[in-house]
Amino acid sequence: MQMNKRTLVATLLAAAGASLLPGLGAAAGKRLVIGFAQTGAESEWRTANTESVKSAAKAAGVELKFSDGQQKQENQIKAIRAFIAQKVDVIILAPLVTTGWDTVLKEAKAAKIPVILESRNVEVKDPTTWASFVGSDFVEEGRRAARWLLDHTKDTQGDVNIVELQGTVGSDPANDRKKGFEEVIRTNPRYKVVRSQTGDFTRSKGKEVMEAFLKAEGKKINVLYAHNDDMAIGAIQAIEETGLKPGKDILVIGVDAVKGAFEAMMAGKMNVSVECSPLLGPQLMEAAKKAAAGETLPRWIKTNEGVFPQEVAAKEFPNRKY
Incomplete structure (x- = not known):
């Protein structure tokens, strides 16, 4: 089937416009906006985790909207709903507990906002309501x-x-x-x-x-x-x-x-x-950019980790970042 000139020009313009997009599901030149619903700051680990995400977002030129859940699931659910209302491109959730997320994650899916779980996983009836889990075994x-x-x-x-x-x-x-x-x-x-x-x-x-x-x-x-x-x-x-x-x-x-x-x-x-390891920021930024671009992510993006007995502590201590 032959294409008329007008249709051909429109198709070429659309293709050219698409090539100029940053591939982040947003208009050309628009920064990727991520909402991060953190559990809280209950430990050294969680503080380091927050810092890793914030610094990785800054390095990637991402606008990060951060919410501290203060160890309360209801605060995290409110934060997710606020992110949906603000039409962020991606939501990162560090779920305080595994259950109780079905409704709010369905709302994010309905709004076509991919949700990436970090550091902790969830149990939901519809696993398509989240895109990937970045974290440990x-x-x-x-x-x-x-x-x-x-x-x-x-x-x-x-x-x-x-x-x-x-x-x-x-x-x-x-x-x-x-x-x-x-x-x-x-x-x-x-x-x-x-x-x-x-x-x-x-x-x-x-x-x-x-x-x-x-x-x-x-x-x-x-x-x-x-x-x-x-x-x-x-x-x-x-x-x-x-x-x-x-x-x-x-x-x-x-x-x-x-x-x-x-x-x-x-x-x-x-x-x-x-x-x-709490240093998940770089992996999360990479995953968020792919999710916003419509790419399918692995269900589990694992972190590499080891075991440190007392005998190696003094030698390894200078290498610790958290």
Whole structure:
């Protein structure tokens, strides 16, 4: 079928105009606008995460609308609705908990605004309401913590009594770090979790709950497994206040590998920290630009992480960025 001259010219002009667009689903020359609904600032990790996203947005020339959820899901939902009303190009959500997002994510989808989950995942009926998850394998982090413990205590005799400080109830990392840890220690009946309670990922609550564990179990505790380093550091204070030596009388395992954990390891008060990198900003900016351009993203963009025992803390400390 032949194309008439008028149609041909219109087609060529449209193609030329499209080639001038930045590929971000916006008019030529318009900056990419991203709304970021953060959980809060409950830990060293979360503060570093916020800074990574903000600095990466600035470096990428992106306009970032930031909202601090202050550890409340309703604040995050309000922020997402505000971003939808402002017609941002992409929404980044660090969900406080896994459930309760169905309605607001449907609203974002109806507004044709892609949502990228970061650091934590969600459970929704319609998985097409979010475009990608950028973050860690929390189950594997739990497994790594348990593998270190089994290897480190393989020559000891008798039962190994473990107390566990869980993260925020209902959050993805708390659920999965518990699951991965249990999966590995279940292989050896010597290892028993005798107490397990949430410390809300905070240093102060970690100290408070560890005090309760020590009152209940006393010197029977052999190991503390904390779902993040901040809770572990709070718990170390509680252990010291009872006259016990953290890192010796009670082995201390944390997750995140923040600077505070390395300082505790160098002081001999903590034994290992499993890395969970908060420096997701560059990966998020790249993913956001692709999502705004209409590209299909991988369902999971993983971060590369390791395990840092006490023995390498002094050597690795100068390399830590958070």
